[in-house]
Amino acid sequence: MAGSAEKLLLCFNMFLVHLQLWSFLLPISYSATVTYLPGFQGPLPFELETGYVGVGGESEEDVQLFYYFIKSEKNPKKDPVLLWLTGGPGCSSLSGLLYEIGPLRLVMEEYTGSLPNLSYNPYSWTKVASIIFVDSPVGTGFSYSRSSQGYQTGDFESSKHLYQFLSKWMIGHPEFVENPFYAAGDSYSGRTVPLVTKLISDGNEAGSELFINIKGYILGNPTTDPVLESNKLVPYAHGMGLISDELYESVKNSCGENYVQIDPTNVQCLKDIQSFHKCISGLNTAHILEPLCDFGSPKPKERVGDRRSLTQNYKEYFLVPHPSNSVLDCRDYAYYLTECWTNDNSVRNALHIHKGSIGKWQRCHRDLPYSHEIQNSIQYHVNLSKKGYRSLIYSGDHDMMVPFVATEAWIKSLNYSIIDEWRSWIVEGQIGGYTRTYSNRMTFATVKGGGHTAPEFKPKECIAMFNRWISEEPL
Structure with missing residues (x-):
């Protein structure tokens, strides 16, 4: 009887092991x-x-x-x-x-x-x-x-x-x-x-x-x-006709085509970046041809980590009230x-x-x-x-x-x-x-x-x- 009990206990333990393995596989x-x-x-x-x-x-x-x-x-x-x-x-x-x-x-x-x-x-x-x-x-x-x-x-x-x-x-x-x-x-x-x-x-x-x-x-x-994406914003804006040829050439030369970490002593670069922001202020960055609306849940800004770049002030420039004939005009x-x-x-x-x-x-x-x-x-x-x-x-x-x-x-x-x-x-x-x-x-x-x-x-x-x-x- 003792041997039978030991065999029964062994079988039961093996069953528990298999059950644990199977439960691991089950969703x-x-x-x-x-x-x-x-x-x-x-x-x-x-x-x-x-x-x-x-x-x-x-x-x-x-x-x-x-x-x-x-x-x-x-x-x-x-x-x-x-x-x-x-x-x-x-x-x-x-x-x-x-x-x-x-x-x-x-x-x-x-x-x-x-x-x-x-x-x-x-x-x-x-x-x-x-x-x-x-x-x-x-x-x-x-x-x-x-x-x-x-x-x-x-x-x-x-x-x-x-x-x-x-x-x-x-x-x-x-x-x-x-x-x-x-x-x-x-x-x-x-x-x-x-x-x-x-x-x-x-x-x-x-x-x-x-x-x-x-x-x-x-x-x-x-x-x-994210570095490349930030640095391509200026040429993108130029290609879409959002900034002038003159500003494009100036900001490209003054900032050295690097708009991610701007040297605070580079006065001309900072001035050009400010001009760039003024040109694109009020745009809906999710779709530059669509109206910008200031209600509901706006599209999220891309999270790119801690950086100082031409995009860091988007909220200041973009999330401003814009009149609309109807809320239905806004996607x-x-x-x-x-x-x-x-x-x-x-x-x-x-x-x-x-x-x-x-x-x-x-x-x-x-x-x-x-x-x-x-x-x-x-x-x-x-x-x-x-x-x-x-x-x-x-x-x-x-x-x-x-x-x-x-x-x-x-x-x-x-x-x-x-x-x-x-x-x-x-x-x-x-x-x-x-x-x-x-x-x-x-x-x-x-x-x-x-x-x-x-x-x-x-x-x-x-x-x-x-x-x-x-x-x-x-x-």
Whole structure:
């Protein structure tokens, strides 16, 4: 009997070990299907899932990353799966879903106290791909931490969280494991998407428990090299006719084409920089042709660390009252409507938000205890290029926050040969932008008339661009 008891105890202990190993592989998550959303008339014409995946922390549950998953409206069994990150850092991925590449739009109507309405976006990228919109880093959107320590994060930690998220999410959605996978995002995500892609690649090479079928990455209006981006603002402004030839030549010569760390004893350079600011004051840097509005949640300034440059006084110059005939003339009004929508209890219930997890939803959380550790992400592009991953880098050509000339410059600095020379790409008989493809399988594209970021301003052109690229066709 004693021997039998020992064998029984041994079997029980082995069972516990296997249970612990299996529980490690299982996603610590919650998900639910959403078929109706307040503000949208009738059932949703696409498949939406929302949920949380627990990552980080000693218990693997401290950080709860919230996501919206929308299946491809074409062939979800075979179509690519995208991870989508919105920049900031600290801006909710709902921005990408509602304003850029998702199948829903806020209806631009003046707010009267009733719930804002939603409409269907016919130019959604979910026409040809399944997309996971993740609120990252923790503290963004509906993502939260069970402990105060969990909110202490940065570029490296948040990227690790995303890799953990993907691994667990894929385990919970095994039907998508073999689909082609792409990491994607815009703005500040130009720092983290390349690192997330590298972490996935490294995990695959190391033989991690789950192989993610990563094929490449996509970046829109990405901040990559902040020094280069600052130094390209002056030539961009000159090329767009915002400053005179004389001022351009003077500031270029007096500052030595270096506008990041200005010598306080260089009187002429300081004078020229002041003249430069006066010329561009009042512009909407997200799109230089659009009106500047001083209400709602403005687009975030790119976070580039502590620096003294010609961009450091943007708030002083740009966030000033400007009269408008109607709030509906301002694209930013949609951001205000989104906050009215997301903070309604019926919406939170429909999205299955954990009660008490966060207070007021903010489109962009500007006070996160976040460490900006990646000052330049070019090294990750070099690494991924050597491994043969595809990439699409696109820029709205009227974006002054991350000028396309800066993005074009760092891509050129990689010194890869050109295999498809600079040319226009066409949508319905009209020029959608310009493109060039390099031997490292990187495609650069401008979106004519696009801003920060391009799909918000030119959705029809951007879905055409994405569809061609994801199908491995020339733009």
